[in-house]
Amino acid sequence: MKKYAIAIHAGAETLKPGELDKKKEEAYRQGLADALKEGYDVLGKGGSALDAVEAAVNSMERNPMFNAGRGASLTQRGETEFDAAIMDGNTLRVGAVGGVRYVQHPISLAKVILQKCKHCLLVGTGAEEFALANNLPLKGPEYFVTPEKREAWLDKQQEKAGKKAMPGSMTDTVGAVALDINGNLAAATSTGGLTNQMKGRVGDTPIIGGGTFANNEVCAVSCTGEGEAIMRGVLAHEVYAMMKYADNSLQSATEKAIQLHADKLKGDRGILSMDTTGKAAFGFNTGFMKRGYQAADEEPFVALWESEKLKKPAKLKEMEK
Numbered sequence: 001m002k003k004y005a006i007a008i009h010a011g012a013e014t015l016k017p018g019e020l021d022k023k024k025e026e027a028y029r030q031g032l033a034d035a036l037k038e039g040y041d042v043l044g045k046g047g048s049a050l051d052a053v054e055a056a057v058n059s060m061e062r063n064p065m066f067n068a069g070r071g072a073s074l075t076q077r078g079e080t081e082f083d084a085a086i087m088d089g090n091t092l093r094v095g096a097v098g099g100v101r102y103v104q105h106p107i108s109l110a111k112v113i114l115q116k117c118k119h120c121l122l123v124g125t126g127a128e129e130f131a132l133a134n135n136l137p138l139k140g141p142e143y144f145v146t147p148e149k150r151e152a153w154l155d156k157q158q159e160k161a162g163k164k165a166m167p168g169s170m171t172d173t174v175g176a177v178a179l180d181i182n183g184n185l186a187a188a189t190s191t192g193g194l195t196n197q198m199k200g201r202v203g204d205t206p207i208i209g210g211g212t213f214a215n216n217e218v219c220a221v222s223c224t225g226e227g228e229a230i231m232r233g234v235l236a237h238e239v240y241a242m243m244k245y246a247d248n249s250l251q252s253a254t255e256k257a258i259q260l261h262a263d264k265l266k267g268d269r270g271i272l273s274m275d276t277t278g279k280a281a282f283g284f285n286t287g288f289m290k291r292g293y294q295a296a297d298e299e300p301f302v303a304l305w306e307s308e309k310l311k312k313p314a315k316l317k318e319m320e321k
């Protein structure tokens with residue numbers, strides 16, 4: 001049997017059990033299960049890792065619970081702005097977008113850039129014109145801005161005016177990594193950025209090697225958390241480098257990247273990675289990371305809290321023998 005696997009995340013943030021509303025917890029788990037299934041089904045039909053990570057991320061971009069596409073966080077101006085990137089570990093081709101506002105599925109625009117554009121990264125209106133020229137669906141603010149995010153934005157304005165104290169901001173960037181039956185790896189990440197970020201701010205997500213990276217020789221990686229720290233630490237590429245040049249296992253490279261330069265680069269970090277055997281590793285310093293994993297013919301695994309551990313799928317173990 002050919003091996004294939006997919007793993008996803010929908011952001012990491014500092015949170016303890018009991019601090020999350022039960023209904024929200026359920027909705028997160030359902031959203032993760034839905035996205036995992038979309039990606040897994042593509043792989044099960046013999047589809048490519050690139051198509052699988054796009055399908056999983058599209059599902060989370062549609063889901064207003066997550067900070068990507070519909071339901072994304074708002075900037076200081078009360079608007080949504082999206083960053084996304086996708087990388088093909090086979091060809092090392094990349095497509096990325098920064099600061100787009102009207103594209104329904106930023107990750108699909110990134111994929112069209114990867115496939116058709118001589119450049120890797122397009123931003124703002126240039127990226128939107130490219131989306132239009134390639135018949136990708138565009139939407140207005142009424143589609144992207146949900147009442148919950150509008151309320152969080154209003155709270156933030158009151159907090160700034162000293163009228164209200166805000167709880168920690170929700171940062172639910174989404175991402176996926178996959179291995180297909182042909183041994184190809186891919187990574188994809190999509191985000192609405194940080195709550196209340198400056199207009200025009202671009203995070204780590206579309207910075208290749210920062211928030212997103214894939215190379216068939218070693219691994220595929222998608223990051224979440226404080227974008228400024230992640231891009232300064234070049235964390236996605238560090239996972240690759242620690243495996244390639246320092247012989248680290250996937251798990252140890254992912255865990256080390258979570259701690260890297262922690263004295264200088266503060267903030268929440270979450271890293272999802274997958275190696276050439278389809279094993280996945282989840283690293284985070286937050287106690288909470290929305291995540292999921294499914295390998296060929298195995299049951300799906302969905303988790304939120306640190307205490308929920310991923311067991312190595314039995315069939316994957318057998319395949320390695």
Ligand code: ASP
Nearest residue numbers: 171173193203224225227
């Ligand atoms: N990394 C994203 C950014 O800084 C945010 C997140 O992952 O929550 O734009």
